[in-house]
Amino acid sequence: MKFILFIILCPMLVFGQQSTSAKLARYMQAQVAIHHFSGTVLVQKKGAVLLKKAYGQADYEWHIPNTVDTKFQLASVTKQFTATAILQLVDRGQLSLDDKLSRFFPDYPKADSVSIHQLLSHSSGLAMGFKEIALSSISNDSAYAAIKKIPYEFSPGSQSAYSNIGYYLLAKIIEKVSGEPYAVFLKKNIFEKAGMNNTGVSNNDSIVSKKAKVYYRGAQGFIHNPYINWQINVGHDGVYSTVEDLARWDSLLYGTTILSAEMKTKMFTPHNAENWGYGFIINPFYNHGHQLIAHDGGFFGTMSSFNRFTDDKLFVTVLSNNESLAHMIAYGLSAIVFGKEVELPYRHHRAVIDSTLYKHYVGQYGQIQILHRDGKLYYNNTETELIPESDTKFFRSEDNDRTIEFVKDKMGTYNSLILTKAGVKEILRK
Numbered sequence: 001m002k003f004i005l006f007i008i009l010c011p012m013l014v015f016g017q018q019s020t021s022a023k024l025a026r027y028m029q030a031q032v033a034i035h036h037f038s039g040t041v042l043v044q045k046k047g048a049v050l051l052k053k054a055y056g057q058a059d060y061e062w063h064i065p066n067t068v069d070t071k072f073q074l075a076s077v078t079k080q081f082t083a084t085a086i087l088q089l090v091d092r093g094q095l096s097l098d099d100k101l102s103r104f105f106p107d108y109p110k111a112d113s114v115s116i117h118q119l120l121s122h123s124s125g126l127a128m129g130f131k132e133i134a135l136s137s138i139s140n141d142s143a144y145a146a147i148k149k150i151p152y153e154f155s156p157g158s159q160s161a162y163s164n165i166g167y168y169l170l171a172k173i174i175e176k177v178s179g180e181p182y183a184v185f186l187k188k189n190i191f192e193k194a195g196m197n198n199t200g201v202s203n204n205d206s207i208v209s210k211k212a213k214v215y216y217r218g219a220q221g222f223i224h225n226p227y228i229n230w231q232i233n234v235g236h237d238g239v240y241s242t243v244e245d246l247a248r249w250d251s252l253l254y255g256t257t258i259l260s261a262e263m264k265t266k267m268f269t270p271h272n273a274e275n276w277g278y279g280f281i282i283n284p285f286y287n288h289g290h291q292l293i294a295h296d297g298g299f300f301g302t303m304s305s306f307n308r309f310t311d312d313k314l315f316v317t318v319l320s321n322n323e324s325l326a327h328m329i330a331y332g333l334s335a336i337v338f339g340k341e342v343e344l345p346y347r348h349h350r351a352v353i354d355s356t357l358y359k360h361y362v363g364q365y366g367q368i369q370i371l372h373r374d375g376k377l378y379y380n381n382t383e384t385e386l387i388p389e390s391d392t393k394f395f396r397s398e399d400n401d402r403t404i405e406f407v408k409d410k411m412g413t414y415n416s417l418i419l420t421k422a423g424v425k426e427i428l429r430k
Helices: 002-035 075-091 116-120 140-148 164-178 182-194 243-252 261-267 326-337 355-360
Strands: 039-045 048-055 057-059 215-218 221-224 239-241 293-299 302-309 314-320 363-365 368-373 376-379 385-388 393-396 399-408 414-421 424-429
Touching: 002 048, 002 326, 039 243, 039 326, 075 116, 075 164, 075 182, 075 239, 075 261, 075 293, 075 302, 116 164, 140 164, 164 182, 182 243, 239 243, 243 302, 243 314, 293 326, 302 326, 314 326, 326 424, 355 376, 363 414, 368 414
Parallel strands: none
Antiparallel strands: 039 048, 039 314, 215 221, 293 302, 302 314, 363 368, 368 376, 376 385, 385 393, 393 399, 399 414, 414 424
């Protein structure tokens, strides 16, 4: 009887898995057809691969397709590796989370007030970044001298705000403490130990096999990424990898091969109101109500998303080399796995409607404010126009993968709307 029951149930289990995989595949095919997604995707749950596929081109000029082992720049997903390296040094007793920046760089402004913990948790007050310096060809020393002059945003420890400069300095601290270049330390202590043989740190000289070229959208279509100085643009950025290597990394983070349990607890604990751990954000608003440890990245054409739904043992990563919105795609893919209804991307077309309807839609819906100015409807501010595609449904002018649909109640009043992001629907009320 038990054998017969297994035969009956087993096809249902397989069909259920195939059904989710099919939905994921259809969603990605629509992202390719409508938004020209280029990159690779991996969705894995409890060790079972639901989707692993490459799309688009690694080289537009030679029409070389992306493959699942194509290497992509990770942008800010790099931060988790920088944080890991720092915590390894803490584990070894070579530095402390309470150490001040002045121990390593006494000439840096306010260095006595900034701790390693604050650098890791984005509470140092250091400014967001230094894009113009990263795009220049100046030396390391000249870059450091220029970055030192960038003013703090607030007093260290008084609040939190995302800072690339903080992680740039952490990379330099790794080099000072270990006596090794940042790239060498990560390779020896993280990538090799994790079996991440297709992962490394970029430079401007090495030829890296199967590494995708990067493109971003210009006025006339896709164009080459600008020159990036990989001597300078590290710590907060710089690592390249594949979806398969990132899946190995995700698996290792459940154990203690790379970090002790104590250091992992510190890494995965939200340390401020913005929920920043060390190199990760913990339970961001896009977590679908599930425990999520995540980080996204973006710099010109590079877009990346790394998502660990730890209670569900679900891993979703999306890497793109043409400015595709990896974080939004990952949001849609994870929603599909959690059984949510997800709308496929489609082409949006402006409709001609009676603009006198707009006055009925104005108001505050949760965190969203709908404004009416000069015969147009706007989302939160007058820079983001809502374009009608029907009497009640609108798409955002700068991002047509986000729509707003106004819903009439039994009394004929519009007191709620359906916000759709990457196909995932959310109801907001006045």
